[in-house]
Amino acid sequence: MSDSFVHDIHLWPLLLYSALVLLTAVGMLLLSHFLGQRHEEPATDETYESGIPVTGSARLLFPIHFYIVAMFFVVFDLEAVFIVAWAISLRQVGWAGYAGVLIFIFILVAVLIYEWRQGALDFGPNSKKILKAYYRRIQQKRKSS
Amino acid sequence: MDVFHLLWLVPAFPLAGFLILALFGLRLHSRAIAWIGTGSIGLSAILTLWIGVHFLTQPPANYQYSLTLWTWFDINGFAPGIALYLDPLSLVYIFVITFVSFFIHLYSTAFMRSNEGYVRFFAYMNLFVFSMLVLVLANNLLLLYLGWEGVGLCSFLLIGFWYRDEVNGYAARKAFIVTRIGDTAFIIGLFLLVKQFHTLNIQDILQQAPVVWSAGATAVVWVTILLLGGAVGKSAQLPLQTWLPDAMAGPTPVSALIHAATMVTAGVYLIARTHVLYSLAPAVQLLVAIIGLLTLLIAGFSALAQHDLKRILAYSTISQIGYMFLALGVGAWTAAIFHFMIHAFFKALLFLAAGAVIMAMEEEHDIFKMGGLRKKMPVTFWTFLVGSGALAAIPLITAGFYSKDLILFDAFASTQGSFWLWLGGFVGAFITVLYTFRMVFVTFYGEQKKPITHNPEEEKAMMIPLVVLAVLSVIGGWIELPHAWAHFTPFSDFLTHVLPPTNLKPDMESQEFMLQLLTAVIVFAGIYLSWLAYVKKPALSASWKNTSLGRACHDFFYKGWMFDQLYDKLFVKPVVWISRIDPHDFIDYIYEGFGRLNVLIHAGFSRTQSGYVRWYLLCIAIGILFIFSLILFV
């Protein structure tokens, strides 16, 4: 980016636009504050003013799998940045860079294999495991009886 | 292969023995312990013999051999080396140390058998032998000091060996503290030497000393006095002699090895090793002679009044080391070393024999409760008699005669000697005979007052050392015959490679025979007198003791010239008094306050370790601010 390029752009429309946006938002809030009506009914502070009572807290415990997948996503997503960086400088870095990125991807694949084997990617109930546990239990029952 | 390269093995064997016993001792069978403990010393003794034979037949250049094992470290020129130094002086010492130690260890295998802490005993003993060998073989002051402190530590540990009895612990502490006074002087002296010469190497210092210092220079006087302080403490000489009689609380082999044969003569070694310095300070050398003389007389009289067999021997040791100091003081260097060697033989023998007697008497120390043991314990009796003869210096047949006579003659005839020094030594010799034969007659003659339950004569391991040492106490003297006849002096000829020969006044040798004759007369007179007083007419000594003068003398001598009481009055009482009138002593406040302060600071900082992460973070932030302020405002 050259300096002249930066200098050609006028800044004031952006500032004006920002100011307008701010003004509108603050104005709306202030107006409703002064003009709006106020009331204190039993259901006013409820989540659903329609009258349906809330059951339980909204803060539920999620199954850990959601969380793990989210984490994988963040980590693997970031790795993509490095590949993009390589792609941009494809010609400059040449074969050495190509080898480098291959190694990088190989490591990612290795980690993926590991996670797969760990069962980190298994989603939902594992039917095989359940079946196994079921059979084991039946056998135990037979033995004991 | 050059045998001298193996010199390092001499101290290495006892060290290895110590390590094995200390690490695995608890799992070993008692027989294995005895083998390791004694065997390690035995190996060193054999090696010493081999090295000694080589040294005599194919001596190294200038009769000195230095073995640098390694340089400890070398940082910008400061490089203390770990080096051993062998010359005739250290050869004599290691010979005596290894051989006498070996026999005492052998004796201990039987003597200590019924004791708990068998391993502990042999481990300490091996450590002692190692330290003592390091002390005499050291090439530099650092190593010498290491050995010096090592033997002190082992002495402390072994005096308090039976630590369950409080008295023994007290004796151990007393020995440690009293010798510590000397050690402090010693280390200050070493610092002065290092400051002056910028080297730790003893030989370098001795070579440079005559160049740097003129005779009688203030510096050399101070250094020699301070070194003498160390020697006086270790060798139990006046005024630091009070610890040795109490040190008899340790097992008898310990008394024989540490407090008779080896460690207590370390002071003699130190002065002989630094004889160049003492030659530069004649006044201090005279002081050495006077200290020796006074010590030998005071200790001799004290020995006369003792009842405890081991205490008699302890005072006798102090007295005999007094003779060595006397010899050193009159420039009879070789005579002092000769007496050291002979004394090591016969005093170790006497202690070991006394140990056997005490064992037979079921831990009875009082000689007046023994008696009549001559028939029941013939080996012990005869060897004890030989040792006593040597101690009393019976002419011609005992080694003690040759060594002590040489000292007496030199005290008279050397250029630094005088009639008065001789006379003091002469009187001392008479007293020596008296207390020695008092001890012999009371213990072995007369009626038997107590039955023997377990006769140690059945223990071969205890009897062999007695016999060997007895033989040495007889033949040991024949390697140095007087000027008057034969003039056969291989021992002092050997030592003159390192120590200067004794300078005699002109035309003295003719008088030697006269002096010897005088000595012989008083020896026999002394024996007769004590025979009269303790065998023939026991009433004689008893009646004298009953006179008020006699009792006063007896008490005075019995308490070792009241030195303990004197020191008690002079040092202990005032300190106790001060501490009593001022229990919260202000000096205490300083030390205690220092301790308290540290504990307080500890508590304060300990509070910061509160486990709160956010507090930790705050500290980091404060630290960053602190750094900024330092940069900005400094």
Place this chain on the structure above:
Amino acid sequence: MISVPVSVQLLLPSVLFLIGLLGVLIRRNVIFMLMAMEIMLNAAGLVFIIGSSLWKQADGQVMVIFILAMAAAEVAVGLALILQVFQMHKTVDVDQLQELKDERERG
């Protein structure tokens, strides 16, 4: 257009950094602390961006990529640990982590 002086440019990351630091110091919830740390790390990233635009180098931007990647790794590990803490203590309040500290003095 006027070019902004470096010191003024650096004010933004500095303010961000301080906000992050204050956040870490004030919040007791570990998750919010993690977020505050992210702000601090990103402030540091911003400094590198300023540097790379000032000196017209790509080096600073490379550093930013690494900072981002590492921040992600830190957060991933951090969240896993927080999960474990929550399972044990049923809370994510750091001040409740009091098992490790100096014992009070005996006398």
Place this chain on the structure above:
Amino acid sequence: MWHQHLLPALFPQIILAAASVLCLLLIAWKRNHAVVHLFTLLSLILALASLGKIYDATAVDGLFVIDGLGVFVEGVILIAVFFITIFSYPYFFQSQIEKEEYYVLLLLATLGATSMVISNHFVSFFLSLEILSVSLYTLIAYPKKMSASVEAGVKYLILAAVSSAVLVFGLGLIYVQTGQMSLAELGKLATGGIGANIWMIVGLGLVIAGLGFKLALVPFHLWTPDVYAGAPAPTSAFVATISKGSVFVFLWRLFSSVGTMSHAVQLIFVVIAIASMLIGNWLALLQQNLKRLLAYSSIANLGYLIVAFVASGETGLHAAMFFLVAYFICMLGAFGIISFLSEPAESGQQERLSLSSYTGLFWQKPGLAVLLALIMLSLAGIPLTAGFIGKFYVLLSGVYSTQWLLVIVLILSSVIGLFYYLRVVIQLFSRPETPVSYPASPYAVSTGLAFLVLFILLIWFGVAPGHLMDQISQMVHMIKG
């Protein structure tokens, strides 16, 4: 920028990186504690062997510098990790959790540490630091059922991440001011004078704070005892030795390239060193928990190390390296013994922490007790141990650079230190009223051998330190830019 000739110089790092990936695949293929353990030991040996090839190579690249200092410390680190790996096996043997990943993380942390000591650039330093730190978070909290470990992990994570941010922010400010991230280039600039720009000063200050945290120097030391006490003992050993040694080398590189230390920077380090020596020893004074005691001791020891750093120059560097080796041996041995004596519990290993539980160790396990006593004596600086020579060397370096204040404080604080080290020794040898039982640990042979080696090294470097000193003065030279 493809420097083929530099590739062999990076073999240790390449081997470690490859080993950690392969180890991961190995675990994915088949879980086996013993196999993974052996694999780790093998790859460490391989990395060490590859180090021998670049014994006297000197080379500089944009990111890394291969000089004697780097190679020496890399070697020390690899050997230390070897010991830690040996101690880990019996420690985790009876653990119920999946223990194989521990070794992967160990390899990764080693990779971070070894690349940090040859880092010559902000990017390479930051990357290695983060590889090291992130692995450490997990290594510390590895026994995930133990609440203490997890707590230590969380604490370390929060504090270390903040300090990383501080550090990077400081590095960024330096970059903005100089336009350079390579230490070599910074060194060239420094000769022309960097100037006392406020942002530059702030940057340097932040970097000192960040590095000070990693080195556990006062006032950034508060995390140390909590983390040491909570982490599994082998990890504590890692944190105490390797992570500090490697950061110290970078500290040295950074400040020797920024040029002769300015007055203010030197003052900062003098203050930090004094505070660390005194406060570290004070904190340990009456401490009853052995791991916390060692943590405080390590704070004080790092203070001693900073004395050599302030002394700077060749003597200072050599003294620091010798001291570091002696310190490594002591810490490895002490934590090794703690991990060896820990007992299996349901949720992990129950460690023997309180000093009173070591009462009379000598009467039951004399070998271990003697080693531990020797370690304490070495830390206290008693002659004929490696610690004495190290401390003496550092002292001399302080004397030669006429840092009298530091020298005096070093001696005084050593006196305070003597008190609590001897307290431990006395505890080991006194007879307990009720005999404490010690578990019969499995696989005592390899661990016992490791202890024996440490014992010999401790004595050897104390009695005849000449070999190590020669080795250091031959190898350890720094090349700048």
